[in-house]
Amino acid sequence: MSDAALERYGACTLDQDGCVTCGDVAVPARVLALDAAGAQVEDRLGNRAVVAIDFVPETRPGDLLLIHSGVAIARIEGQP
Amino acid sequence: MKYVDEFRDPILIRQAAEEIRRLTDPGRHYRFMEVCGGHTHAIYRFALSDLLPDNIELVHGPGCPVCVLPMGRVDDGLSLAQDPRVILTAFGDMMRVPGRGGSPLEHKARGADVRMVYSPLDALKLAEAHPDREVVFFAIGFETTAPSTALTLRRAKAAGVRNFSVFCNHVTIVPAIRAILDSPDMRVEAFIGPGHVSTVIGCRPYEFIPRDYGKPIVTSGFEPLDVLQSIVMILRQLRAGEARVENQYARVVPWEGNVPALRAMAEVFELRPYFEWRGLGFISQSALGVREGYADYDAERRFRLPGVRVTDPKAAQCGEVLKGVLKPHQCKLFGRECTPEHPIGALMVSSEGACAAYYNFALRKGAPAGV
Numbered sequence: 046m047s048d049a050a051l052e053r054y055g056a057c058t059l060d061q062d063g064c065v066t067c068g069d070v071a072v073p074a075r076v077l078a079l080d081a082a083g084a085q086v087e088d089r090l091g092n093r094a095v096v097a098i099d100f101v102p103e104t105r106p107g108d109l110l111l112i113h114s115g116v117a118i119a120r121i122e123g124q125p
Numbered sequence: 126m127k128y129v130d131e132f133r134d135p136i137l138i139r140q141a142a143e144e145i146r147r148l149t150d151p152g153r154h155y156r157f158m159e160v161c162g163g164h165t166h167a168i169y170r171f172a173l174s175d176l177l178p179d180n181i182e183l184v185h186g187p188g189c190p191v192c193v194l195p196m197g198r199v200d201d202g203l204s205l206a207q208d209p210r211v212i213l214t215a216f217g218d219m220m221r222v223p224g225r226g227g228s229p230l231e232h233k234a235r236g237a238d239v240r241m242v243y244s245p246l247d248a249l250k251l252a253e254a255h256p257d258r259e260v261v262f263f264a265i266g267f268e269t270t271a272p273s274t275a276l277t278l279r280r281a282k283a284a285g286v287r288n289f290s291v292f293c294n295h296v297t298i299v300p301a302i303r304a305i306l307d308s309p310d311m312r313v314e315a316f317i318g319p320g321h322v323s324t325v326i327g328c329r330p331y332e333f334i335p336r337d338y339g340k341p342i343v344t345s346g347f348e349p350l351d352v353l354q355s356i357v358m359i360l361r362q363l364r365a366g367e368a369r370v371e372n373q374y375a376r377v378v379p380w381e382g383n384v385p386a387l388r389a390m391a392e393v394f395e396l397r398p399y400f401e402w403r404g405l406g407f408i409s410q411s412a413l414g415v416r417e418g419y420a421d422y423d424a425e426r427r428f429r430l431p432g433v434r435v436t437d438p439k440a441a442q443c444g445e446v447l448k449g450v451l452k453p454h455q456c457k458l459f460g461r462e463c464t465p466e467h468p469i470g471a472l473m474v475s476s477e478g479a480c481a482a483y484y485n486f487a488l489r490k491g492a493p494a495g496v
């Protein structure tokens with residue numbers, strides 16, 4: 046899946062193991078599905094991960110989230 | 126050719142650069158600090174300084190948590206890994222940060238059980254999978270990262286996990302900005318404010334900057350056009366004689382921040398009376414410790430730590446670079462003894478560190494003399 050919309054929110058992807066700690070590195074990713082563990086998300090390169098959505102209530106499939114260290118910290122509103 | 130995003134559109138970028146030139150007073154020198162390492166990285170990677178008039182100087186701020194962590198805290202964390210019961214977990218960028226006796230990666234090579242994780246939640250899973258071991262997470266990061274640690278401790282407590290704890294080194298950005306503003310050798314006219322930290326804390330905590338110091342701050346995204354637009358917004362304020370908090374990154378940053386994340390942080394953490402920052406010294410109420418209610422999950426209470434204090438190598442000038450007094454290449458060790466392959470100062474370790482970013486990107490265009 047090529048998701049050009051994700052590029053508006055930074056170039057980072059889920060497979061990067063670089064500077065996670067820096068407040069700047071948040072990965073934009075789209076929600077594929079929800080389950081008991083959280084949300085399965087996919088970044089612009091097709092990498093997938095399950096992330097916690099405790100801080101982004103009412104997340105739905107199709108939403109764009111910003112992911113930081115395995116946790117969604119923001120939902121991107123007004124997304125294209 | 127790959128799709129070119131609107132935030133990297135050369136035409137829009139040229140227009141923003143033109144607007145910056147139009148708004149700049151040629152008789153004035155401007156110094157703007159980008160607080161975040163991510164902005165530093167973007168500025169070097171996209172050579173944004175080349176698009177700016179010569180009288181706009183971008184100064185790199187303290188926004189790289191790896192860079193501001195004193196070496197003594199690294200040693201304290203690594204002392205835990207000497208205990209054969211302990212599995213020490215850390216983020217990837219922490220693995221290369223040198224302590225006195227080597228980095229976590231070097232300790233691992235010598236037999237310590239040090240493992241890289243992408244999330245503190247992964248460290249908690251490791252604890253659940255190894256009930257006979259003590260799993261410690263080496264937590265660092267600003268308010269972007271602290272919520273994930275808070276969530277992990279909440280879950281550990283709820284699940285009754287007994288063999289998990291956190292060595293907490295989370296720091297907060299606002300006291301660091303205040304320390305820079307109060308520093309006698311630091312003169313900046315405005316701030317390019319943190320982007321993703323602000324998704325958590327919002328914009329309100331920055332209001333003291335215009336109110337108490339009369340300087341503008343604009344929270345900014347990380348794409349080239351974001352940074353240039355933020356500079357335009359700063360220049361417009363300066364030209365109008367104003368100082369306000371503005372939000373360039375409104376597509377991600379809510380003014381009030383992420384309230385559930387802030388609640389979790391408040392439940393799990395409390396402000397430490399003071400904390401040492403590399404390069405900036407001790408700053409009061411600038412870091413988070415674990416609250417009494419989560420004391421069982423606090424590695425500093427659970428283990429005996431040596432409380433190591435280490436003076437930085439005298440020749441390294443990390444502090445001056447961190448405060449923006451020196452440019453990375455003006456440090457005596459830059460590119461000689463201190464390189465990304467063999468970092469001496471922490472600013473060379475993290476890819477977001479000013480020195481590593483300068484080394485990796487700015488040098489390609491032509492190295493300063495002697496490098």
